[in-house]
Amino acid sequence: MAKQFWLAVPLAAAIAATGCATTDPQTGETQRSKTVTAAGIGAAVGAVAGALSGDGSSSRRDRAAIGAAVGAAAGGGIGYYMDRQEAQLRERLQGTGIGVERQGDNIVLNMPSSVTFGFDSSELTPAARQALNDASAVMREYPETRITVAGHTDSSGSEQYNQRLSERRAEAVGNYLMQGGVARQRLDIVGYGENQPVASNANEQGRAQNRRVEITLTPTRQQ
Numbered sequence: 001m002a003k004q005f006w007l008a009v010p011l012a013a014a015i016a017a018t019g020c021a022t023t024d025p026q027t028g029e030t031q032r033s034k035t036v037t038a039a040g041i042g043a044a045v046g047a048v049a050g051a052l053s054g055d056g057s058s059s060r061r062d063r064a065a066i067g068a069a070v071g072a073a074a075g076g077g078i079g080y081y082m083d084r085q086e087a088q089l090r091e092r093l094q095g096t097g098i099g100v101e102r103q104g105d106n107i108v109l110n111m112p113s114s115v116t117f118g119f120d121s122s123e124l125t126p127a128a129r130q131a132l133n134d135a136s137a138v139m140r141e142y143p144e145t146r147i148t149v150a151g152h153t154d155s156s157g158s159e160q161y162n163q164r165l166s167e168r169r170a171e172a173v174g175n176y177l178m179q180g181g182v183a184r185q186r187l188d189i190v191g192y193g194e195n196q197p198v199a200s201n202a203n204e205q206g207r208a209q210n211r212r213v214e215i216t217l218t219p220t221r222q223q
Contacts, residue, residue: 078105078219085142085217092134096127106218109135111173113211122168124176132173135215136180147182148216149174151191152198154207159194167191173213 086107090100099110116128124132139147151170153162167190174189199206 081142081144082107082217082219085138085145088138088141089135092138093131096131096134098131098135106216109215109217111213111215112208113169113213114208116173116213117169120165122165122172124172129176132176133180136177136182139177139182139186139217140180142217143183143186144220145186145217146188146220147177147186148188148190148214148218149177150196150214150216152196152210152212152214153194154197154210155194155201156207163191163193165191166193169213173215 082102082105086100086102089107089109093100093109097112097115099108101108101110111128111131115131116124118125139145149170151166151168151173153166155162170189170191174187177187178184194201194210197206197210198212199209201207201210
């Protein structure tokens with residue numbers, strides 16, 4: 001039986017190796033498709049299951065091959081769904097100043113306040129509205145994602161004021177997405193104030209990075 005399993009491994013490896021790379025137009029960084037890992041795991045599991053289910057050696061080889069292919073398709077489903085969404089977001093948001101980052105199967109859109117809001121304001125700029133029009137068009141096309149809109153500030157001012165400002169900015173973005181046709185039930189809108197910095201608040205460069213709204217897209221189920 002071990003022999004039949006190892007005959008299936010090259011096929012699983014070949015399927016696992018398939019995938020694509022995407023380049024972030026903001027940074028020039030190349031990122032390999034997250035579908036590859038999921039498909040590879042699915043292929044390996046499918047190959048083992050197929051090999052173990054056959055009675056004869058020939059049957060086991062055939063079943064291992066079929067199992068590897070089916071397992072790869074199932075394992076790569078979520079990754080492929082999010083890969084396509086990521087590629088479209090990168091294309092639509094190119095040149096807007098809004099970053100697109102992949103974190104596992106999640107996609108994070110980083111909207112700095114310098115692009116989205118005026119000083120001490122929760123009123124979206126015209127450029128931010130256009131970018132959100134493009135983002136919401138992609139979100140409508142991929143409805144099997146949960147969308148978390150999170151507002152963040154630097155530590156300037158009182159903690160209470162920063163908390164409310166972060167909430168107002170998150171609400172402004174979330175409300176605009178809904179105006180663009182994104183279903184309310186897909187959205188979680190939250191403000192974190194100054195409590196989740198990504199850089200030091202000791203200098204202006206760090207504070208600027210901390211003033212942001214992040215939109216996180218999370219797959220809701222197996223595609």
